[in-house]
Amino acid sequence: MSVTAVRRAAPDLAALPDDLAGIELIDDPAVVRMKSRDFYWYSPILKPLLRDKSADLLAVPKSEDDLVRIARACARHRVPVVVRGGGTGNYGQLVPLEGGLIIDMAALDAVRWIEGGLGRFQAGARLIDIDAAARPLGWELRMHPSTKRMATIGGFVAGGAAGIGSITWGQLRDAGAIAGLRVVTMEDEPRAIELRGADLAKATHAYGTNGIITEVEMPMARAWPWVEAIIHFPDFMTAARFGQALGESDGIVKNLVSAFAWPIPAYFKALRPFMPDGRSAVICMVAAPSVDALRDLATEHGAVLSFERAADEAATGLDVPPLYEFTWNHTTLQALKVDRTITYLQSIFTPGRNIAQVEALHRLFGDEVMLHLEFQRRQGGVSCSALQVIRYTNAARLAEIVRIHEAHGVRISNPHSYILEDKGPKVIDADHQLAFKREADPYGLMNPGKMSRWSPA
Numbered sequence: 332m333s334v335t336a337v338r339r340a341a342p343d344l345a346a347l348p349d350d351l352a353g354i355e356l357i358d359d360p361a362v363v364r365m366k367s368r369d370f371y372w373y374s375p376i377l378k379p380l381l382r383d384k385s386a387d388l389l390a391v392p393k394s395e396d397d398l399v400r401i402a403r404a405c406a407r408h409r410v411p412v413v414v415r416g417g418g419t420g421n422y423g424q425l426v427p428l429e430g431g432l433i434i435d436m437a438a439l440d441a442v443r444w445i446e447g448g449l450g451r452f453q454a455g456a457r458l459i460d461i462d463a464a465a466r467p468l469g470w471e472l473r474m475h476p477s478t479k480r481m482a483t484i485g486g487f488v489a490g491g492a493a494g495i496g497s498i499t500w501g502q503l504r505d506a507g508a509i510a511g512l513r514v515v516t517m518e519d520e521p522r523a524i525e526l527r528g529a530d531l532a533k534a535t536h537a538y539g540t541n542g543i544i545t546e547v548e549m550p551m552a553r554a555w556p557w558v559e560a561i562i563h564f565p566d567f568m569t570a571a572r573f574g575q576a577l578g579e580s581d582g583i584v585k586n587l588v589s590a591f592a593w594p595i596p597a598y599f600k601a602l603r604p605f606m607p608d609g610r611s612a613v614i615c616m617v618a619a620p621s622v623d624a625l626r627d628l629a630t631e632h633g634a635v636l637s638f639e640r641a642a643d644e645a646a647t648g649l650d651v652p653p654l655y656e657f658t659w660n661h662t663t664l665q666a667l668k669v670d671r672t673i674t675y676l677q678s679i680f681t682p683g684r685n686i687a688q689v690e691a692l693h694r695l696f697g698d699e700v701m702l703h704l705e706f707q708r709r710q711g712g713v714s715c716s717a718l719q720v721i722r723y724t725n726a727a728r729l730a731e732i733v734r735i736h737e738a739h740g741v742r743i744s745n746p747h748s749y750i751l752e753d754k755g756p757k758v759i760d761a762d763h764q765l766a767f768k769r770e771a772d773p774y775g776l777m778n779p780g781k782m783s784r785w786s787p788a
């Protein structure tokens with residue numbers, strides 16, 4: 332993959348300040364560059380490709396009207412645009428490949444309403460603030476990424492996939508996971524469009540390539556008092572089988588089931604007192620009324636809980652951060668903090684065959700590919716995905732590791748590419764997204780270079 336993008340008519344950035352009078356614009360290169368970055372540096376492949384990329388100008392809109400003015404001006408002057416939420420994407424989704432304008436959504440952070448199992452939020456609202464507003468009303472988000480403290484709801488639906496809650500509620504792309512999106516188009520006369528039902532696929536997980544999401548409506552779940560726990564096991568396959576069994580225990584209310592092959596737990600510095608040497612571990616979150624059943628299940632698998640804490644206590648005593656910050660893609664971050672030479676993969680195992688696939692690959696690779704499983708509901712059952720922590724040698728070996736996974740029937744969602752289609756969206760979603768881009772972004776200004784199927788008409 333190389334960063335060569337075709338520029339359409341030359342952008343006239345100098346014309347923007349006049350058109351956007353009254354909207355905060357920042358051109359300090361250090362600030363703009365900082366806002367043009369996400370966590371792409373996780374990837375040794377992306378790092379050299381993206382480190383010199385930056386927008387030229389940053390805009391901080393305060394209302395949807397501001398966004399409409401920005402869209403109109405950028406369409407008129409053919410200026411490329413990237414939208415920024417919390418900046419926690421990890422494949423360079425938001426890194427501008429062609430300069431231009433980056434829009435910081437931080438000031439569009441209102442909770443519009445939460446009622447009757449639905450909530451509506453401005454796209455820049457942070458997930459942690461949404462839950463803080465929802466809990467007193469008895470609701471919580473059904474799922475959130477492990478970046479809950481930084482990520483926005485707009486960034487999650489535009490760039491995320493699943494997370495804490497997915498063991499009960501599946502993935503963001505499942506029908507019913509998102510209720511509605513409001514999107515401002517990038518046309519001569521921008522429109523604000525409401526997407527619902529099947530139309531949601533047009534802009535969900537599209538990396539902001541085909542519109543600016545201004546509001547998100549989400550189905551909510553009844554809030555539970557969650558308990559975080561760590562359980563350790565003499566070998567990884569016992570931990571994996573326990574994870575599967577916990578996932579399939581329909582009577583246990585749960586939010587998170589993550590399994591880690593030793594030596595991954597050794598990377599979790601703050602958790603070391605609860606992670607004995609040589610033992611694989613499961614981190615999970617269950618509802619307080621389900622803790623006794625969790626202990627019984629652990630006993631059945633020859634294990635005990637080494638750590639147990641009410642999740643809301645994590646918010647006050649940060650000696651041990653919330654346990655979800657060791658799971659999902661935080662596992663990779665915790666490992667990178669200790670060892671900058673490792674890298675990772677993202678993969679989806681086959682429902683019904685997942686444990687057999689895990690066993691075969693664990694045997695084959697040993698410590699070179701350290702398994703980290705996230706159990707999820709998929710296609711009506713319980714399966715897992717993995718964010719393997721890999722001892723990186725070179726790109727050729729990484730490609731070989733990918734090939735071997737694929738030969739075992741494991742689907743790779745390539746985290747070493749910023750190209751949307753390389754994450755393996757359903758073809759039908761990709762078709763929807765491309766068709767919508769032709770309508771909503773006719774000049775191809777939105778996050779150019781990220782949707783490989785796009786070419787100017």
Ligand SMILES: Cc1cc2nc3c(=O)[nH]c(=O)nc-3n(C[C@H](O)[C@H](O)[C@H](O)COP(=O)(O)OP(=O)(O)OC[C@H]3O[C@@H](n4cnc5c(N)ncnc54)[C@H](O)[C@@H]3O)c2cc1C
Pocket residue numbers: 369370413414415416417418419420421424425436454455475476477478481482483484485486487488489490491492493494495537538539540542543544545658659660661664778
């Ligand atoms: C440590 C770590 C852990 C992670 N864990 C998870 C996880 O558990 N689950 C998961 O799914 N992901 C995870 N991720 C990836 C990322 O955090 C999530 O996708 C997150 O939801 C992104 O939100 P954000 O607000 O930071 O988005 P950003 O990084 O700001 O943006 C992500 C993409 O969406 C676009 N975008 C943002 N806002 C808008 C908008 N309003 N309109 C249109 N486009 C927009 C951006 O242009 C970009 O392409 C993790 C990343 C890291 C670094």
